Amino acid sequence: MDLYLPFPVEKSNQVSMTRVIEAFEIFRSAHRKMFKKHGLSHVYLPVEHLPQYLDYIKEVTEEVIDDPEVSTKIKAEIVYDNAAQIVREAMAEPRLGHNIEVGQQYVKTVVRFVTEMPEAIECLAEMMVIDYSVYTHSVNVCLLNAAFAHFLGLPNDKVNDIGLGGLLHDVGKNKIPETILKKPAKLDQEEWELIKSHPASGFRLLRKSVRLAPDTLRMIYQHHENFDGTGYPRGLKHEQISTPSRIIRLIDAYDAITAQRCYKAAVPPFKAIKVMLREMSGQIWSPLFEPFIVFLGQIAGGAFKSRRINAGETVVRLAGYGRERGTIHARPPGGRSNPVGPGPIHGSDVNRTRLRAGGGGPA
Numbered sequence: 001m002d003l004y005l006p007f008p009v010e011k012s013n014q015v016s017m018t019r020v021i022e023a024f025e026i027f028r029s030a031h032r033k034m035f036k037k038h039g040l041s042h043v044y045l046p047v048e049h050l051p052q053y054l055d056y057i058k059e060v061t062e063e064v065i066d067d068p069e070v071s072t073k074i075k076a077e078i079v080y081d082n083a084a085q086i087v088r089e090a091m092a093e094p095r096l097g098h099n100i101e102v103g104q105q106y107v108k109t110v111v112r113f114v115t116e117m118p119e120a121i122e123c124l125a126e127m128m129v130i131d132y133s134v135y136t137h138s139v140n141v142c143l144l145n146a147a148f149a150h151f152l153g154l155p156n157d158k159v160n161d162i163g164l165g166g167l168l169h170d171v172g173k174n175k176i177p178e179t180i181l182k183k184p185a186k187l188d189q190e191e192w193e194l195i196k197s198h199p200a201s202g203f204r205l206l207r208k209s210v211r212l213a214p215d216t217l218r219m220i221y222q223h224h225e226n227f228d229g230t231g232y233p234r235g236l237k238h239e240q241i242s243t244p245s246r247i248i249r250l251i252d253a254y255d256a257i258t259a260q261r262c263y264k265a266a267v268p269p270f271k272a273i274k275v276m277l278r279e280m281s282g283q284i285w286s287p288l289f290e291p292f293i294v295f296l297g298q299i300a301g302g303a304f305k306s307r308r309i310n311a312g313e314t315v316v317r318l319a320g321y322g323r324e325r326g327t328i329h330a331r332p333p334g335g336r337s338n339p340v341g342p343g344p345i346h347g348s349d350v351n352r353t354r355l356r357a358g359g360g361g362p363a
């Protein structure tokens with residue numbers, strides 16, 4: 001790919017794009033000096049080279065993940081940043097099959113990273129941006145979906161499909177104006193109807209553009225359906241909602257609650273779980289709560305500096321700020337607590353009294 005820099009045109013307000021690095025040319029210290037001299041931090045490439053660029057960052061990420069010289073922390077940074085770029089392009093032009101195919105392949109790389117390197121999700125959790133944008137939210141949901149599906153013992157092909165559902169679940173928001181997506185005040189009826197249309201829009205956009213697994217497509221369509229039938233777009237309930245869609249409903253809600261938005265502060269994990277148990281217990285498929293709490297305890301370790309989580313074998317301490325911290329009793333998945341394990345499991349199988357959040361206290 002040729003790379004360009006913008007230089008001001010003399011006696012005019014315009015800039016001209018000048019090719020500074022040719023395709024296959026090695027980036028040298030002379031280039032670095034030139035960047036420094038002109039105070040430039042970005043290079044540009046022709047828009048028609050975008051597919052090659054997406055292929056390039058996918059390949060570079062694969063190489064970095066396999067490089068034993070690179071620390072897991074650096075790998076996590078590269079995986080996270082490149083995922084954000086890929087989702088940005090996928091949302092900008094979801095009808096472009098290549099963008100979605102790159103996303104598909106990239107999720108496989110992410111899943112390999114998360115499943116083969118035990119500390120990967122901890123490092124990725126540190127990368128998770130609390131400051132909300134539709135792109136960072138999509139990356140967070142992709143990573144948490146994939147890691148949680150793996151934690152639940154699902155096979156890798158399902159983990160891939162569930163991770164991709166996370167990456168693409170909000171594609172239908174691509175035509176909704178930022179002013180509505182980021183509106184700090186209550187939405188009026190017309191705006192709310194527009195927001196509610198995004199699962200079906202995303203489904204329609206992607207249904208024909210590329211071959212996606214039925215599970216992934218269903219997640220895009222059903223990710224706002226509540227288990228008790230109070231969600232949208234169709235008010236589906238119970239068995240009408242697929243298990244991957246129930247998983248993304250939980251993860252999507254958790255990431256939205258813990259994110260910082262223009263109209264609300266970030267909520268720490270312990271408080272987020274309390275809010276979800278108190279206000280969303282009918283909406284979320286209850287057998288997922290317990291393993292999710294154990295999962296949060298395990299992934300965080302020393303990560304989430306501002307939203308620390310510690311885990312015990314059966315007692316998960318979710319730290320927060322001041323009084324917003326405490327202990328939640330939950331058992332790891334396995335036996336009857338694993339909602340996606342062998343054999344059916346019903347809501348009544350989970351002793352929900354054990355999921356009551358304990359009072360605040362030192363974490």
Ligand SMILES: [Fe+2]
Nearest residue numbers: 169170223224
């Ligand atoms: Fe959504």
